[in-house]
Amino acid sequence: MFRRLYRLIPVVLALGLIACGPPRKSVFPPSVSIQEMTVRPDGQWQLTVRIQNNSYAGMNFRSIDGELRVAELVPVRLHATFDLDIPAFAGDITQVNLLPTPEMSQALAAAAAKGSGGSVPYSVAGRANAKPEQDKDARDFEFHGNDWLSPVPGIPHTWR
Structure with a gap:
């Protein structure tokens, strides 16, 4: 009886060690926001997306x-492909160019006319495709965010 128990102990210990593999790190959706926006001479907006x-x-x-x-105007598509390795709890930026609607440009011009006190609300929503370091495949993460764009004093056509 004891011989069987002594043979079973190493098997149970080995199974216990196998179950103690590396811990999985928690993965959460990213935050996406506009860090800076520049109105280009051709009317396009160059966004620095964080x-x-x-x-x-x-x-x-x-x-x-x-x-x-x-x-609160009609939205425009926000799309970009890139390759950004972002460590845990860190951020990085990428450039996105888009063509705004005439109404968006008018809202920006009205806020700019107010000087540094003018601002315009914005919101972003969609999916970010990313591959967590512990996963084999990439997956989509939903993001939602809103904030304000205000003109940068002394730098024409630039908003933060």
Whole structure:
């Protein structure tokens, strides 16, 4: 009886060690916001989009696909592909060019006429495609965010 028990103990210990593999790190959706926006001479907007990794694991971000809504007007598509390795709880930026609607441009011009006291609300929503460091495949993460764009004093056609 004791011989069988002595043979079983190493098997149970080995199974216990196998179950103690590396812990999985928690993964959460990123935050996406506009860090800076420049109105180019051709009317396009060049956005500096900030992606904040809110996870306990580093992630390789590959694309965002969503919409930008300015001042509750009709939204425009916000889409970009890139390759950003963002460590846990860190952020990085990417450039996105888009063509705004005439109403969006008018809302921005009205806020700019107010000087540094003018601002325009915006919201972004969509999906960010990323591969967490512990996963084999990339997956989509939903993002939603809103904030304000205000003209930068002394730098024409630039908003933050």
